[in-house]
Amino acid sequence: MALDPQLLDILACPDTHHAPLDYDAGGQTLTCTECGRIFDVRDDIPILLLDEARRPGAAGEGK
16 A cells, blocks of 8 residues: 555655655655655555664665
């Protein structure tokens, strides 16, 4: 099941800039359009915690 489009319209990065997020349905992730942080979507629930986000270019380093 995909995230509701109305929910995607209001979701924003939890960092101070509150930039919009791009949804990747295949990868089940949300990516900040400003800082590039990658947030997982688990069981159709966005995990918008800065401590759990992955930084761009940090592949293989975990969260």
